[in-house]
Amino acid sequence: MSRRILLINGPNLNLLGKREPHIYGTTLLGDIETQAQLQANSLNITLETFQSNHEGAIVDRIQQAAGWGPNSNAATSDMGKVSAIIINPGGLTHSSVIVRDALLGVDIPFVEIHVSNVHAREPWRNHSYFSDKAVAVICGLGVYGYTAAIEFAARHLKLKGQEAKL
Ligand SMILES: O=C1C[C@@](O)(C(=O)O)C[C@@H](O)[C@@H]1O
Numbered sequence: 652m653s654r655r656i657l658l659i660n661g662p663n664l665n666l667l668g669k670r671e672p673h674i675y676g677t678t679l680l681g682d683i684e685t686q687a688q689l690q691a692n693s694l695n696i697t698l699e700t701f702q703s704n705h706e707g708a709i710v711d712r713i714q715q716a717a718g719w720g721p722n723s724n725a726a727t728s729d730m731g732k733v734s735a736i737i738i739n740p741g742g743l744t745h746s747s748v749i750v751r752d753a754l755l756g757v758d759i760p761f762v763e764i765h766v767s768n769v770h771a772r773e774p775w776r777n778h779s780y781f782s783d784k785a786v787a788v789i790c791g792l793g794v795y796g797y798t799a800a801i802e803f804a805a806r807h808l809k810l811k812g813q814e815a816k817l
Pocket residue numbers: 662663664739740741742743744764765766767768769776
C-alpha cells in the first residue's frame with residue numbers, strides 16, 4: 652500500500668484565516684496546505700489536498716481516493732489510491748449522510764479534524780456524522796490540529812506497513 656494521505660477540507664474552509672478569526676484564527680488555508688506538504692515530505696509521505704464547498708464533489712473525491720471515481724476505469728483504478736484520509740468536513744459534519752456513506756464505502760481509515768472546539772459551541776455542533784467511524788477525532792487545537800493529524804496518520808501508516816511485513 653502506498654504512503655499517500657488525502658487531506659480534505661469542506662465548505663467554507665477556503666475562507667480559513669479570513670472567516671470568524673476569533674474562532675478559526677488567522678492562518679490561511681493555503682498556508683496550512685503548504686506547511687502540511689513540507690511536513691509530509693519530511694515524513695516521506697505523499698500528501699494530496701482538496702477543498703470544496705460542494706458536498707457531491709467531496710463524495711467524488713473520496714471515491715477517487717479508492718480508485719472508484721465516476722470517471723475511473725480499469726486502467727486508472729489504481730491511480731490516486733490513498734491509505735488514509737484526513738477530513739475537516741466543515742458544516743457537513745453536522746448534516747452529511749452522503750459524505751459519511753462515501754467514507755464508509757471506500758473503507759479508507761480517516762481522521763476527523765476541527766479547528767475549533769465544536770463541543771464548546773452551539774449544542775448542535777456536538778453531533779457529528781463522522782466521529783463514531785473515525786480512527787481519531789481532533790478538535791480545538793486550532794490549525795495545529797492539521798499537523799497533529801498528519802503526524803498521527805503517518806505513524807498509523809507506518810504501523811500498517813510493519814504489520815504487513817510480519
Ligand atoms: O465550518 C466549520 C468548521 C469546523 O469544522 C471547524 O473546523 O472547527 C466546525 C464546524 O462546526 C463548522 O461548521
